[in-house]
Amino acid sequence: MITIYVYxxxxxxxxxPGYITAELNSRRFFKNDAPRISLKTVxxxxxxxxxxxxxxxxxxxxxxxxxxSESSVLILPGANxxxxxxxxxxxxxxxxxxxVGGTVCAICGATVALANFGVLDQRPHxxxxxxxxxxxxxxxxxxxxxxxEPSVADHNLITASATGALLWAKQIIEHLGVFxxxxxxxxxxxxxxxxxxxxxxxxxxLPSAHQ
Numbered sequence: 001m002i003t004i005y006v007y008x009x010x011x012x013x014x015x016x017p018g019y020i021t022a023e024l025n026s027r028r029f030f031k032n033d034a035p036r037i038s039l040k041t042v043x044x045x046x047x048x049x050x051x052x053x054x055x056x057x058x059x060x061x062x063x064x065x066x067x068x069s070e071s072s073v074l075i076l077p078g079a080n081x082x083x084x085x086x087x088x089x090x091x092x093x094x095x096x097x098x099x100v101g102g103t104v105c106a107i108c109g110a111t112v113a114l115a116n117f118g119v120l121d122q123r124p125h126x127x128x129x130x131x132x133x134x135x136x137x138x139x140x141x142x143x144x145x146x147x148x149e150p151s152v153a154d155h156n157l158i159t160a161s162a163t164g165a166l167l168w169a170k171q172i173i174e175h176l177g178v179f180x181x182x183x184x185x186x187x188x189x190x191x192x193x194x195x196x197x198x199x200x201x202x203x204x205x206l207p208s209a210h211q
Contacts, residue, residue, distance in 0.1 A: 002035050002176060005042045005066055006075045007090050007110075013078040014053040016107050016162070019169035019191070020075065024178070029187060032207045034178040042066060044086050052079070063089050070101035073176070078108025078162060091117045101156060105172050108162040115140040125159040126152040166191055180205060 004024055006017055023029060025039050043049055043059035050056055066072065074097055076090070091113050094104045098119070106114050111127040114120050115137035126147050127133050133140045150164030153171040160168035170188045173179050179187065186202035189195070 001038060002071050002073060003038045003040065003067060003069075004073045004075060005040055005061075007077065008041045008043045008049045008051075008057045008059055009079050009081050009084075009087065010050050011080040012049065012051040012057075013108060013162075014051045014055060016165045016168075017075055017077045019166055020105075020172050023169065023173060023187075024176075027178075029183050029202070029206060030178050031180045031183065035176070037176075037178065042090075044089065063093055066093055066097075068093075068096050068100055068102065072097055073103040073105065073172075075172075076104065076106040076110035076113070078110055080109065082109040082113045087113055088117070091119065095119060098156060103156040103158070103172075103175060105158040105160075105168065107151075107160040107165060107168055111159050111161075112136045114159070115142065118142075119157075120145065120159070123157055124152055124154040125157065126150070126161055126164070127159065128161045 006021060021039065024037050040060040041057055042061050042063060045062060046059055048056050048058055074094055098104055108128060112133060115133045116139045118139060121142040122145065124145050124147050125142065126149050130148055151160035151167040151171055153175065158168060158171050158175065170184060173184055183202065183205040186198055186205060190198035190202050
């Protein structure tokens with residue numbers, strides 16, 4: 001069982017985790033022997049969270065409930081509230097997860113929080129463009145490890161820019177091993193290009209029960 005914790009906070013950028021949460025929850029393109037997935041929202045408290053798009057989320061659990069394990073995955077979406085001091089608790093939990101081989105996936109503003117706590121100082125990573133982290137994360141010292149790509153996977157740390165949500169989702173899915181490789185390639189190709197032949201090729205890769 002792989003437990004996916006999606007951190008939710010006020011002003012969460014709804015669209016950024018959309019690709020990955022939809023695919024992990026629906027399992028619609030999973031391979032037959034894919035590992036079981038448990039998807040949970042986690043927050044600083046159990047109070048309702050209001051996203052940037054105006055949606056209300058009731059968290060499934062709180063930060064203290066996160067299991068520190070190699071099979072745990074923490075997804076950190078972007079938001080305008082990452083500079084709130086209360087967010088330090090989830091960053092500390094992210095550090096714990098990384099230290100035991102768990103997976104941390106951060107996009108947009110969440111990369112700033114990781115950078116500010118030194119999490120990105122010694123590992124390949126990306127964010128919203130060269131110079132962005134230096135501007136918004138005073139504690140950042142990882143410039144030499146910055147990679148100017150929409151999304152960067154470094155083993156169990158996957159970071160992305162605000163425009164990298166689709167590639168970020170692809171790299172997370174690949175890391176989890178829940179799609180067959182050809183399914184993942186055609187899935188990414190279809191959502192990148194919108195070409196009908198990519199969709200039909202995607203469907204042909206699925207187990208017969210899906211077709």
